[in-house]
Amino acid sequence: MDIIRQERHGVPFYSCNHPAWLGAPHGFSTRLGGVSPAPWDSLNLGANRGDDPANVRENFTRFCAAIGTDVHALVKNHQVHSRQVRPVTRSHVCLDPAAPGVFEADGLVTDVPGVCLTIFSGDCIPILLYDPVRRCVAAAHAGWRGTAAGIAAQAVEAMVHGYGCNPGHILAAIGPGIGPCCFETHADVPDALQAALGQDSVPFIRPSAAEGKFQVDLKGVNRRWLERSGLSPHHIAVSSACTACQLDEFWSHRIQGGQRGSMAAMIQLSTGELS
Numbered sequence: 225m226d227i228i229r230q231e232r233h234g235v236p237f238y239s240c241n242h243p244a245w246l247g248a249p250h251g252f253s254t255r256l257g258g259v260s261p262a263p264w265d266s267l268n269l270g271a272n273r274g275d276d277p278a279n280v281r282e283n284f285t286r287f288c289a290a291i292g293t294d295v296h297a298l299v300k301n302h303q304v305h306s307r308q309v310r311p312v313t314r315s316h317v318c319l320d321p322a323a324p325g326v327f328e329a330d331g332l333v334t335d336v337p338g339v340c341l342t343i344f345s346g347d348c349i350p351i352l353l354y355d356p357v358r359r360c361v362a363a364a365h366a367g368w369r370g371t372a373a374g375i376a377a378q379a380v381e382a383m384v385h386g387y388g389c390n391p392g393h394i395l396a397a398i399g400p401g402i403g404p405c406c407f408e409t410h411a412d413v414p415d416a417l418q419a420a421l422g423q424d425s426v427p428f429i430r431p432s433a434a435e436g437k438f439q440v441d442l443k444g445v446n447r448r449w450l451e452r453s454g455l456s457p458h459h460i461a462v463s464s465a466c467t468a469c470q471l472d473e474f475w476s477h478r479i480q481g482g483q484r485g486s487m488a489a490m491i492q493l494s495t496g497e498l499s
């Protein structure tokens with residue numbers, strides 16, 4: 225399975241186009257196709273970045289129309305780099321798409337069709353999960369702290385123990401985020417990953433050219449967490465897009481700091497009969 229760049233109604237997005245994903249409309253946004261002015265130009269989906277809420281609302285409407293999700297059924301968190309995954313239902317839907325999430329968590333899970341799980345990123349790794357057999361979806365935001373804390377595994381755990389999913393049925397899409405090419409760190413990041421994953425972290429950490437620094441592959445580490453949770457390697461799609469390399473298409477917190485918009489990743493269970 226691959227994650228590919230697609231475009232609908234002038235809005236580019238990334239998603240997994242494999243037929244197995246047909247029952248769960250989903251996508252990863254880019255910075256393109258929206259209405260916001262600089263420095264949020266143009267598809268800013270962040271509610272608390274200083275952008276006009278009217279622009280954020282219009283951007284959500286455009287992005288949801290492009291990927292086939294319901295802009296009136298968004299559920300969001302206030303993301304805090306935790307490993308907490310929140311089970312949600314229609315009662316958690318945010319009526320105004322431009323309103324920020326308030327509940328502190330970094331993952332969302334539901335089995336309610338039509339509820340649109342929404343998480344945010346601007347270098348961090350967005351992860352979407354779908355069990356087409358049990359009909360359950362999850363979304364998680366994994367920065368380096370969440371990656372080390374195993375939020376990806378926590379999201380699978382929430383699906384398995386909260387909803388009765390079989391890990392062997394779960395499909396995963398790891399979206400655009402900062403790549404090992406651009407994620408240079410001090411020893412704190414490799415130390416945290418090794419403390420959590422032991423030898424399993426080694427393939428994803430290498431010394432950088434700079435003395436005492438390292439290049440870390442966060443997407444690879446999250447893939448490893450999902451495999452350890454019982455997902456088939458064949459069910460995990462990983463985007464090769466690096467948000468820090470491709471500033472014409474994405475925002476990067478590392479490169480641009482706070483003067484930027486925010487990307488989102490969304491997934492919902494379809495409500496209609498599958499054709």
Ligand SMILES: [Zn+2]
Binds near residue numbers: 402404405467470
């Ligand atoms: Zn890069």
